[in-house]
Every structure is written in C-alpha cells, then in structure tokens.
Amino acid sequence: xxxxxxxxxxxxxxxxxxxxRAAGHAVDHVAGGEEALSVSATEPYSLVILDxxxxxxxxxxxxxxxxxxxxxxxVLMLTARDGLDDRVRGLDLGADDYLRKPFEVEExxxxxxxxxxxxxxxxxxxxxxxxxTVNRSTGRVEVAGRLIELRRxxxxxxxxxxxxAGQIVNRETLQAEVFGFDDPVGSNALEVNVTRLRSKLAPxxxxxxxxxxxxxMLDPSTGSG
Amino acid sequence: MKGxxxxxxRLLLAMFGPLAALALVLGLLGWVLISDVVRRTNDRVxxxxxGAIAETVQVERGxxxxxxxxxxxxxxxxxxRDNVYYRIAVGRTLLTGYADxxxxxxxxxxxxxxxxxxxxxxxxxxxxxxxxxxxxxxxEPVVVQVAxxxxxxxxxxxxxxxxxxxxECVLVGIVLLLIRPALGWSLRPLSDLRGVIEARDTRAAxxxxxxxxxxLPTELRPLSRSFDRLLARLDxxxxxxxxFTADASHQMRTPLSVLKVxxxxxxxxxxxxxxxxxxxxxxxxxxxxxxxxxARADExxxxxxxxxxxxxxxxQHVISRRIRQAIEADVELLLEAGDGPYRIHGHRTLVFExxxxxxxxxxxxxxxxxxxxxxxxxxxxxxxxxxxxxxxxIPAELREMAMSRFARLQGERGPPGSGLGLAxxxxxxxxxxxxxxxxxxxxxxxxxxxxxx
Numbered sequence: 001x002x003x004x005x006x007x008x009x010x011x012x013x014x015x016x017x018x019x020x021r022a023a024g025h026a027v028d029h030v031a032g033g034e035e036a037l038s039v040s041a042t043e044p045y046s047l048v049i050l051d052x053x054x055x056x057x058x059x060x061x062x063x064x065x066x067x068x069x070x071x072x073x074x075v076l077m078l079t080a081r082d083g084l085d086d087r088v089r090g091l092d093l094g095a096d097d098y099l100r101k102p103f104e105v106e107e108x109x110x111x112x113x114x115x116x117x118x119x120x121x122x123x124x125x126x127x128x129x130x131x132x133t134v135n136r137s138t139g140r141v142e143v144a145g146r147l148i149e150l151r152r153x154x155x156x157x158x159x160x161x162x163x164x165a166g167q168i169v170n171r172e173t174l175q176a177e178v179f180g181f182d183d184p185v186g187s188n189a190l191e192v193n194v195t196r197l198r199s200k201l202a203p204x205x206x207x208x209x210x211x212x213x214x215x216x217m218l219d220p221s222t223g224s225g
Numbered sequence: 226m227k228g229x230x231x232x233x234x235r236l237l238l239a240m241f242g243p244l245a246a247l248a249l250v251l252g253l254l255g256w257v258l259i260s261d262v263v264r265r266t267n268d269r270v271x272x273x274x275x276g277a278i279a280e281t282v283q284v285e286r287g288x289x290x291x292x293x294x295x296x297x298x299x300x301x302x303x304x305x306r307d308n309v310y311y312r313i314a315v316g317r318t319l320l321t322g323y324a325d326x327x328x329x330x331x332x333x334x335x336x337x338x339x340x341x342x343x344x345x346x347x348x349x350x351x352x353x354x355x356x357x358x359x360x361x362x363x364x365e366p367v368v369v370q371v372a373x374x375x376x377x378x379x380x381x382x383x384x385x386x387x388x389x390x391x392x393e394c395v396l397v398g399i400v401l402l403l404i405r406p407a408l409g410w411s412l413r414p415l416s417d418l419r420g421v422i423e424a425r426d427t428r429a430a431x432x433x434x435x436x437x438x439x440x441l442p443t444e445l446r447p448l449s450r451s452f453d454r455l456l457a458r459l460d461x462x463x464x465x466x467x468x469f470t471a472d473a474s475h476q477m478r479t480p481l482s483v484l485k486v487x488x489x490x491x492x493x494x495x496x497x498x499x500x501x502x503x504x505x506x507x508x509x510x511x512x513x514x515x516x517x518x519x520a521r522a523d524e525x526x527x528x529x530x531x532x533x534x535x536x537x538x539x540x541q542h543v544i545s546r547r548i549r550q551a552i553e554a555d556v557e558l559l560l561e562a563g564d565g566p567y568r569i570h571g572h573r574t575l576v577f578e579x580x581x582x583x584x585x586x587x588x589x590x591x592x593x594x595x596x597x598x599x600x601x602x603x604x605x606x607x608x609x610x611x612x613x614x615x616x617x618x619i620p621a622e623l624r625e626m627a628m629s630r631f632a633r634l635q636g637e638r639g640p641p642g643s644g645l646g647l648a649x650x651x652x653x654x655x656x657x658x659x660x661x662x663x664x665x666x667x668x669x670x671x672x673x674x675x676x677x678x
Contacts, residue, residue: 011480011501011508012479012483015486015501022490053475080478081475100478101479102478104485105486
C-alpha cells in the first residue's frame with residue numbers, strides 16, 4: 001500500500017523507509033509538516049506515519065488539517081513524548097493509532113498491517129477469493145494449497161486488488177498505490193507487474209481482468225473452488 | 226535540642242534575673258524605710274515620755290525636785306514588755322534612777338532639745354532619749370534620760386519586713402507561674418507556622434508554592450518570607466531539572482528508535498544497516514556527552530572562577546582535539562591570533578567545552594572545502610573569542626531560538642545535531658558573565674564570545 005512517512009530525523013526516516021519497502025509498500029518520505037500536507041493533497045496515501053515533533057508545524061496540527069479537509073487516510077502517530085495527554089489528543093484529533101519512540105520494529109510492522117486491513121473495511125488478516133487465500137499479516141499467498149512466490153510490486157498489486165475484489169480499481173489509483181514517487185517507474189511498469197501476477201495465479205487462481213481505458217479488476221468468480 | 230537553650234528557658238531566665246534583682250532592691254529599700262519609720266514613731270513616744278518627766282523637774286528652795294508622773298511610764302508600756310530605764314542627774318550627780326545608765330557628754334547636749342541615741346546597757350541594746358535643762362539658781366545643768374529596750378521596735382520592724390517579703394514572693398511567684406501560659410500563647414503563631422510547613426512535608430510530591438499562613442505577627446513575617454523565597458528557588462530548580470530530564474529523555478528516543486530499526490534491518494541482512502547503527506551510536510554518544518556538559522555548566526554556578534586561562538593555548542588544545550574530525554569533513558581548521566596575552570579567569574573545563582562545541586558546530590555545519598576559524602582579539606578590559614565558519618549560517622530571526630535547548634532548525638543542515646551545542650555555549654557564557662553574539666560571516670555563522678577581564 002502507499003505510505004507517507006513524515007519524520008524530521010533523516011536517519012530514522014531512512015530506517016522506516018527500508019523496513020516498509022521491504023514489506024512491499026510504496027513509501028515516500030517528507031521531513032516537514034507543510035510538505036506533508038502538500039504531497040498528501042495530491043497522492044492517494046493509505047497510511048500516513050506522522051511524527052509529532054516536526055520542525056515547522058507539529059504533528060497534531062498536520063493531523064487536524066488533514067482531517068479538516070476530509071482526508072480519510074489512516075494516520076499512525078509517532079511521538080517521543082511520554083504523556084498520556086499526547087496520546088489522547090492525537091486519537092481525539094482523528095489518529096488511527098499511536099506508537100511511542102523507541103518502538104519495537106515488529107510492533108510498527110504489525111500496526112501498519114492492521115491499519116492496512118482496516119482500510120478495506122475488513123480487518124480480517126486473511127482474504128479468500130476463490131481458490132486463493134491472501135494473508136495480509138504474513139504476506140503469504142496460496143492458490144489451491146500451492147504457495148505463490150511474489151515480488152514486492154506484485155504483492156502490492158495483488159493486495160490492492162484483493163482488498164476490492166470484484167470492483168474495478170482505477171488504473172491511476174492502482175499506479176499511485178503501488179509506486180512511490182521516488183520509484184523509477186517505466187510507463188508500462190504496472191502492466192508488467194499485472195501480467196506477471198496474472199501468470200503466477202494461473203491456472204486455478206482468480207483472473208485479473210483488464211477493463212480497457214478504466215483499470216483492473218480481480219474477478220472472484222473465476223478460478224476453481 | 227542539644228546546644229541551644231529552649232525559647233521558654235531563655236525567656237524565663239531573661240525575666241527571672243531582673244525580677245529577682247528588683248525584689249532584692251525593693252527588700253533593701255523596704256528595710257531602710259521600715260527601720261526609719263519604726264524608729265521615728267517610737268522615738269516620738271519616747272520623746273513624749275521624756276518631755277513629761279522633764280516637765281516635772283523643778284527647783285524648790287534651791288533644791289532640784291521632781292515628781293515622776295506615772296502616765297509618762299504608762300506611755301511606754303507595750304505588749305513586748307520592754308524594759309524602761311530613766312536617770313535624772315544634776316551635773317554628774319545622780320538625782321534619781323539608774324546610776325549606770327550611760328551618761329551623755331553634757332557639753333554636746335543643747336538646752337531643752339531632746340536627743341536620741343542607741344547605747345548598750347546590761348548587755349542589751351537600748352534607745353536613750355535625753356534632754357538638758359537649765360534651772361534657775363541651779364549652777365549645773367539638769368540631765369533627764371529615759372531609755373527603753375528594743376524588743377517592740379524590732380518586732381514591729383520584723384512584722385513589716387515579713388509582710389513586705391511575703392508580698393514580693395507572691396508577686397514573683399505569680400509572674401513565674403504566668404510565664405508558661407503566656408509563652409505558650411505568644412509562641413502559638415510559631416507552632417501554627419510549623420504546622421503549615423509540616424503539612425507540606427507529608428505530601429508525596431512536595432508542594433513548593435508559597436506558604437499560605439494567614440496573617441502572621443510582625444516578628445514571624447521575615448521568617449515566612451525567607452522560607453517562601455527558598456521554596457520559590459527550589460521550585461525553579463526542580464522545574465528546570467524536570468524539564469531538562471524530560472527534554473533529555475525525549476531527545477534520546479529518536480536515536481534509540483533509529484538503532485532499533487537498523488538492528489532489525491541488519492538482522493534481515495541489510496548491508497547498509499551497520500553503517501546506520503554506527504552513526505546512531507555516535508549520535509547517542511555525542512548527545513550524552515553534551516547533556517553531561519550542560520549539567521556541569523548549570524552546576525558550575527556554585528564554583529568560584531579559579532583558573533587563569535590563556536585562550537590561545539586553550540584554542541590550540543581544542544584544535545588539536547578536533548583536527549581529525551575537520552580533515553574527515555574536509556574543513557580547514559585555523560587559529561588567528563596575535564601574540565596575546567589572551568588571559569581570562571574562569572572555569573577551565575567549562576571554557577574548553579564551550580569552545581569545543583563551537584568548533585564542532587563550525588565543522589559539522591559547513592561545506593566540503595570550507596573553513597572554520599577561531600579568532601582571538603583583546604581590547605581594553607575585554608578579550609574577544611570568535612568562531613567563524615563557511616556553512617549555511619543561521620537566519621537572524623532564528624538565532625535566539627537556536628540558542629535554546631534542544632532547538633533544531635528547520636531544513637536539512639547536514640548531519641543531525643542534538644540541539645544542545647549552542648545551548649551549552651550560551652549556558653557557559655552566562656555562568657562566566659561573558660557576552661554571546663551570533664552574526665553573519667557571509668556566508669556562514671559568526672559566533673562571538675566577549676569576556677570581561
């Protein structure tokens with residue numbers, strides 16, 4: 001999924017970036033609050049990881065302004081402060097979750113996964129579509145008991161489509177969810193990934209249909225089972 | 226309490242001493258007064274009897290005669306049964322009475338004027354009243370003497386003295402008895418104050434707000450004010466300390482998070498992670514050193530400025546410690562100074578840390594191929610130390626903020642700092658009474674510290 005990290009500490013941002021990219025997410029990083037507001041206005045982030053202590057405007061203000069303009073992205077607050085007040089304030093302002101520095105890496109990953117599941121309105125970690133099961137916690141994909149090895153982009157495409165199985169996912173939306181703006185993307189990178197994914201799911205998995213001029217759809221009625 | 230006399234005892238002592246002395250003086254004065262009064266009144270009676278007897282001394286046919294009036298002796302009768310003696314003599318010749326009653330020296334007696342004196346008679350003290358009369362046709366003066374023993378006088382005097390002493394004792398006793406309750410009553414505001422202070426002591430987190438004592442007597446107001454001042458200073462100190470520890474722990478959380486993330490990445494086989502871990506540990510180490518320095522700078526306010534420091538020698542020392550860092554960062558490190566002397570007085574370690582932080586900043590926030598320079602100059606009464614770099618500088622409006630603790634300036638200014646460097650410089654300069662000024666070196670930062678010699 002597409003994630004924005006708002007963190008002024010460059011070293012920490014680099015670390016989280018590596019972690020989440022390795023988990024197959026498309027991740028961008030900005031260091032300031034204003035910058036975060038301007039990029040999130042144009043990019044469809046599913047999750048914003050927001051540090052409270054930013055040099056220009058603090059994370060609470062960023063959150064308040066995001067919510068004020070109707071942004072529905074999941075927001076995970078990161079803070080170095082101890083106080084209960086901060087946590088309550090963040091959650092009251094519309095944060096979805098809260099993590100205190102220094103955090104355990106596994107916890108960050110689990111919370112990111114949990115928030116990702118909630119995005120589709122379905123918090124269950126495992127989705128079954130026909131003969132395919134997709135476990136969003138472990139990243140494990142099986143088709144008729146056969147384990148499917150996916151590359152990170154392929155996983156991102158599958159995750160995005162599986163969350164909205166049976167619906168057409170707009171091509172631009174999918175593109176934005178799969179690639180960060182730092183990713184070197186060729187004009188047909190999405191098509192390449194979709195094609196590879198399609199062949200890995202075949203023959204007994206659900207089909208990925210191309211709706212010309214609109215986007216893609218994971219068809220739950222196809223595939224055996 | 227050992228070593229100090231209790232207030233009660235002090236007051237008791239302070240009041241009892243003068244009171245006892247006063248009682249003694251009153252007693253002595255009473256003794257003199259009472260003796261005098263007793264003597265006068267009895268002398269009057271004795272004089273009356275003498276006069277009555279002397280009246281009856283007459284000359285009959287060339288002979289001196291007298292008719293002792295019984296009333297005269299009746300006057301002298303009293304409950305103490307004092308003995309009464311008399312003697313009437315013509316010249317030295319006894320006419321009647323006690324021959325051995327001490328005779329007066331006739332020449333000192335004036336005519337018809339009674340004289341009184343004490344004398345010894347048969348082993349007793351007596352009071353004698355005597356008068357000299359000159360009778361017509363009698364050559365020699367007639368001397369009439371009446372005397373009495375002193376039992377009555379003494380007993381009267383003693384009674385009066387005893388009454389006086391009893392009065393005094395009662396007075397002193399009452400005063401002493403009253404001192405305790407009076408002291409308790411007077412000292413009650415003090416124990417009330419103690420109660421208010423003790424109430425503070427029992428709280429889990431000490432309440433350092435001013436005491437709310439209500440109205441206090443004038444004597445206790447300075448005490449309460451001093452206590453409030455002490456509380457206020459303590460409050461400042463603890464608040465500062467609390468804020469500092471909160472800031473410090475806050476500041477350590479980010480590098481710790483970096484470490485955790487990078488350790489996890491390293492475990493998953495990231496080659497880059499080790500380098501990141503190294504950087505994060507360096508950062509933590511630097512942060513710790515600076516926190517300690519800052520704590521020391523805050524604490525050093527209590528130390529006297531005891532060292533004579535040559536800034537030139539100190540600068541050379543700092544440069545030799547920082548030269549490797551400068552070479553790695555490709556920054557040229559320079560010292561520009563005359564022959565000196567650049568002597569100041571102060572805490573050597575503090576000044577060293579201050580300069581060290583300034584040079585560290587100048588190297589850290591610089592550009593490859595840049596320059597960091599220490600400049601020393603001296604004028605009348607002042608020594609000026611400046612550190613100039615060729616980095617991005619600090620915009621004028623942010624300079625004040627840059628000197629506060631944990632201030633991090635917006636934007637990417639090279640490697641992450643702790644936000645403590647300039648705070649250390651500021652704190653040290655304040656401790657030493659030196660002036661700190663940030664300026665432009667176009668481009669770059671120019672920091673001047675002016676020491677008053």
